[in-house]
Amino acid sequence: MELRVRETMIGVAGASLGTAVLLLVPAQVPGATIAAIGDMRSPAFFPVLAAIIVLAGATGIVLAQRRAEPPAAEAMPTRPWAAMAAVIAGGTAVPFLGIYAGLLVAMLGIGVVLRTRPLAFAITTAVSLSAVHLLFARTLRVVFPDPTLPLPSWWPH
């Protein structure tokens, strides 16, 4: 994608965010309006100010693209998105399968994406899950959520 197009899209996204915040102010801050920018005592003052700063930054980004033709932007690789999908899958699995299964899903996905060697992956997984259990569950007594799916009694959670 051409760099100028990408940068303009960043600016448009920023402007959309800032505008959305301004439009949401009356609904999300009871009794407030965009005019709260003139009243520093209003709870909406700070969010409105922040939205204006976001809009200013976004405008600056778009205006900066009016200069000479920049070089092409580097294409976004796909493997990071696969890594993100693996972590999201793991996070999604936690409430249904428990913390250990959820972590295993995430770690497995990351290992596949990063092409971790099987032996190194096995060692790392064993160490990680043991560390989580010993440190968080046993020592720090963190209570992990129970899985919602009906699972056998031996299922670790």
Next chain:
Amino acid sequence: MIENLIIGFGVILNPASLLAALAGLVAGIVVGAIPGLTATMAVAILSPFTFFMRPEVGIPFLLAVFKAAIYAGSIPAITIATPGTAAAAATAIDGNALARAGQARRALEMSLYASVAADLMATIGLILLATWLASVALAFGPPEMVMLYLIALLTIGSVAGRSPAKAALSAGVGLLIASIGLDPMSGQTRFTFGSYELSGGIAFIPLLIGLFALAEVFTEAAARPPEPAAVNAIRPGEAALKLAEFLRVTPTIGRSTLIGFGVGVLPGIGAEIACWLSYGLAKRLSKEPELYGRGSLEGVAAAESGNNGACPGDLIPMMVFGIPGDTVTAVLLGAFMAQGLTPGPLLFQKHAALVYGFFAVLIVANVMLLALGLGAIRIARLITRIPRSALSPLVVAVALVGAYAVNSALLDVWIAIAGGVAGYVMRRLGIPIPPMVIAMLVAPGLENALRQSLLLSTDGLAIFVTRPVSGVMVAIVAAALAAMTWAAFRRRAA
């Protein structure tokens, strides 16, 4: 001050605190010695552990991780020409040249001794300056704090990345994130979308874990696996560094420490820049500048003194004003607050024993680092060979569980994941992350101070100009804005 320091030593000279400091040093050395794992990542994913510890145990642990990670970045910089942390980039130039010439031991030892010496001197500077600044800051009222926050945000925005517009966008998003939750004065909900969980706001630590730990893993997925580099580690029978060689570079170490410390005190500029400034000045003043770049022990000493001198300096704006100077101190700030310690001038009054205990642990950790570092450089070959791809699943597991453990809430896991995605996307798009993080952390203080200023004022915004200290700060902000605008105008005209 001496009495307070003695009390501080009494606070931390217990087995738990010392063990925590030792564990932190070991963790920091491992993280710092593996290229691609950053000090910020280490502090972020390890900070949830400290919430279950007493402050005199948890905070020394994190401070030790920070200190050791900055030093240990020099190990792979010297042995495989790949800095373990960005702060060791200048060390790689002369350090690796020495290692390739069969002098890895001298380079590694010089790096260790210079780091420890610089850190010790800078820690003394921290104790003296922080104490004095805290007493000055007590006289600061809300208008002065508002201007301080604005100066910090402007400084960070101007040095983070090449685009001021992207820095402004990033800072604005940080302010927006901090606005979610309850209004601090009226208690009204803001942008919670009816969610009870969001009424407490966005948890900072899980978000920081995502931004700095998970985002690194996603970034690693984008890179090609590095070619295994030749490891120029210590060979049997190699000559050690002589005392005379170390003494010869002590003026350089002193000068570089001063530069690093001064740079560290300024918000937005950290060890990554301090190392280059120190190295550059040392080369200019050196009697043997031709050796720089080809294996100069003085060059190694200058770079390492600069980056380790910056670490204690970095703590000053965070502890005295509650303004984190960089991403590591931003995470440390979050850890302090999670322990019920609100950084600022009152921290030195309400928790004097603890604060001086933290200063004492920085001194004690230096001594420990000397011993641990000598061991670490012996096994440098092993540490630098650990593949990042094998550690990434571990990082993901600890990051997700750590995020959950903060409040035992699944929402925080999703905040961490969202932070990871956002952090990766921001890096790819060239949007700087530090302005967002620092804006997020200073926003509550800034908003409170701003509204308190107006409550105090009888004539609106004029209070910022009529109070002398605040008036001077307004002039500084105006001058900085004018300079930035002029520089941008000249760049465009060129």
